[in-house]
Amino acid sequence: MEFDLENSLTSLEEHHSDTVPNLFASESDHMPSRNFLHCLKNSGFNVSFRQEAISLLLQAQYSCNYDPFIPYLAVNYMDRFIAKQEIPQGKPWILRLVVISCLSLAAKMKNTHFSVSDFQGEEAGFIFDTQTINRMELLILDALNWRMRSITPFSFVHFFISVLELKDPSSSQPLKDRATEIIFKAQNETKFLEFKPSIVAASALLVASNELLPLQFPFLKCSISSCALVNKVSKK
Numbered sequence: 001m002e003f004d005l006e007n008s009l010t011s012l013e014e015h016h017s018d019t020v021p022n023l024f025a026s027e028s029d030h031m032p033s034r035n036f037l038h039c040l041k042n043s044g045f046n047v048s049f050r051q052e053a054i055s056l057l058l059q060a061q062y063s064c065n066y067d068p069f070i071p072y073l074a075v076n077y078m079d080r081f082i083a084k085q086e087i088p089q090g091k092p093w094i095l096r097l098v099v100i101s102c103l104s105l106a107a108k109m110k111n112t113h114f115s116v117s118d119f120q121g122e123e124a125g126f127i128f129d130t131q132t133i134n135r136m137e138l139l140i141l142d143a144l145n146w147r148m149r150s151i152t153p154f155s156f157v158h159f160f161i162s163v164l165e166l167k168d169p170s171s172s173q174p175l176k177d178r179a180t181e182i183i184f185k186a187q188n189e190t191k192f193l194e195f196k197p198s199i200v201a202a203s204a205l206l207v208a209s210n211e212l213l214p215l216q217f218p219f220l221k222c223s224i225s226s227c228a229l230v231n232k233v234s235k236k
Contacts, residue, residue: 003109005069005154020159021219023151024229025199032152036083037194049087049095054188056099067183073106075187076150077140078221084143097128101136109148156201164220165229171213178208
């Protein structure tokens with residue numbers, strides 16, 4: 001069954017009464033550690049590794065016409081993996097192998113066909129066989145404790161839209177679309193790794209509402225800020 005990033009804890013479409021509190025309680029388990037964030041701030045190698053990896057994933061999205069949620073999920077796997085696994089420097093082939101393996105895992109979770117041959121060509125400089133990729137996938141799975149149903153900002157968008165109590169229900173879809181676009185773009189910025197997925201989701205929706213519904217923005221901001229489940233301490 002395909003994994004839905006907007007409904008991380010259940011395969012059902014509806015949000016049960018206990019699902020949202022569980023999301024808030026579990027979201028920190030799906031974030032990179034503080035040590036990783038510290039290393040990103042103090043290591044040019046880690047930052048450049050991540051930037052190049054994201055660039056490769058976005059290339060794969062455009063060249064293979066993937067659902068944008070697939071590279072997004074792959075980046076989440078990669079961040080959590082390199083937070084636990086030290087990446088040796090001076091071996092550029094490792095970056096491509098990690099990217100391919102994370103993309104392959106994300107495609108499997110989204111029940112999407114992934115062709116290694118479409119992603120790695122001779123011009124890439126490195127060609128990996130299926131066995132090598134499978135070994136890296138197992139290494140990633142082990143580092144992530146097999147927690148592949150990642151809790152991301154998308155897991156909270158539906159909830160926060162319901163909290164907003166919009167005057168015009170038809171405006172919910174444009175808000176969701178704009179917030180989704182903002183969340184996708186935010187993933188490129190390492191700064192956002194410091195914030196919980198719920199905070200990123202709430203912030204994206206507030207930016208979207210300020211753009212699309214400026215007259216309602218003060219009320220909408222108050223609705224989210226006063227939500228009992230929102231952790232006022234925005235950083236992990």
